[in-house]
Amino acid sequence: MQVGILTMHRVLNYGSFMQGYALKSVIESFGHDVRFMDFQNGQPRHRGQKVEMPTLANKLSKIPGALSDIAGTVRKRLFRHKFNTYFRDTCWNMLGVPEQPNYSLRADAVVIGSDEVFNYTQNHSFGYVPALFGHGIEAPLILSYAPSAGYANWTDAQADGIADELRSGLQRLSHISVRDENTRRLVELCTGNNPTLVVDPTLIYDFDHLLPAEPVVQGRYMVVYAYEGRMDSPQEIETITAFARKHGLKLVTAGSYHGWCDENLVVSPFELLRLFKDAEYVVTDTFHGSIFAMKHGRQFATFLRGDNPLGSNANKVSFLLHQLGMQSRIVSDLSKLGPVLETPAPYDDYRARWEPLRDSSLAYLRNALT
Structure with a gap:
């Protein structure tokens, strides 16, 4: 089968890379052709603020410290540039990820996960992404593998008035698994079904x-x-x-x-x-x-x-x-x-x-x- 993986594979950190690489490798070992799918960032739907973005005052307060250690500030910026460039140029190639995103959500099967793909409260970054809950995917088989809701929870979903939308998307999945109890409870209360508890892809693949x-x-x-x-x-x-x-x-x-x-x-x-x-x-x-x-x-x-x-x-x-x-x-x-x-x-x-x-x-x- 042609299998698509919907995850956060373009995030520039080792954990995101490792879980994506492991999941892709395991599915390929089953004899399938696998590619990563990109998604469009969504709109903020959480009415609270789980992560506080730095205010102008916060940014200004850091200026004296940066000026007092110019050499350290330069080293930090050079490090960030070197790491981000390395990840985009090298690590994305290891995953088979093209430089330009491909937003097609069509495949024989789509696996949603791993990572915090069920964390719709990330207003500061991805926002609520309907595809990560099953909406808009064109595949006869949709399943999840080890997603996490992170710091989002059932109380949030109710307060944000998004529970029904999450439910209608998740009901499109033929198989749902999660990697932690908080996510299990969110899915169970949304759908009425108890999802399978699995471990992160990095724990099922030998590197x-x-x-x-x-x-x-x-x-x-x-x-x-x-x-x-x-x-x-x-x-x-x-x-x-x-x-x-x-x-x-x-x-x-x-x-x-x-x-x-x-x-x-x-x-x-x-x-x-x-x-x-x-x-x-x-x-x-x-x-x-x-x-x-x-x-x-x-x-x-x-x-x-x-x-x-x-x-x-x-x-x-x-x-x-x-x-x-x-x-x-x-x-x-x-x-x-x-x-x-x-x-x-x-x-x-x-x-x-x-x-x-x-x-x-x-x-x-x-x-x-x-």
Whole structure:
């Protein structure tokens, strides 16, 4: 079959790339021809504000700091340019994504997911995209694989008066799966049906054969993996750097600029995985950062973020870590960072939980596309 994937494959970060690459590769292994489909951004439909866009006053308040560290500001801008250019020129080619979007939604089958494709409250970026809920797709078979609603929920859908529209779109799907409890509840209350719970595509695909043979960074180091603007508070910086100094480690980050780290790298997605594999420790606050650490058996800690101006990660990250027996890796109190990192992660429990979830997730996807 000709299978289209509707996901956020043009987002410039490693997690979006990795989940798209994994899902495409798995579906191709079933014998199908696969391409990514583009969608038009929608209109804001959420009446609240989950993410606060910087105001003019916020922007002006940063000018003195930028002027006081001209060299740091230049390094950050150069890093952003280098990373974004690399992603567009190289990573999109790895996915088979053309430079110009193709908005055709016609195929033999369309898979919606993974990533936060059910998060219609992203007023600051995508807005509400009807196609991500099944509207306007021209295919005899439509299904979802591991979508997340992120910080959107059923209460939002009711308050925004959009529940019926979500329901009518989701009813076009022959098979619905989700990757977390918050999304499961949203779908169940919208449709009256209980969707299948599956794991993220990065947890059903083995990347090991794609990793470079040689280390990306020499020496002992700790990975800091967080989006720009996060994990940059003075308290977090001091706690993390103190731990690294205590253990004689360099601080290495990739994909987002953190000037307080020893090395800020632009690497390929598979070099990033090698970076995780060889790390002594990992500190992250992202969903996929947690997965990359677990896939390589690393000692790691994940900061859980509640409601904040940059958006909460609590729904998806907390569920992931509890689902896989790794809730002991959650840090909500900075004073606990050291003890969490120094306490061995329960990887026997992780494997006992992950393997059956991987197998059932693969079975769902294979059967849905048969």
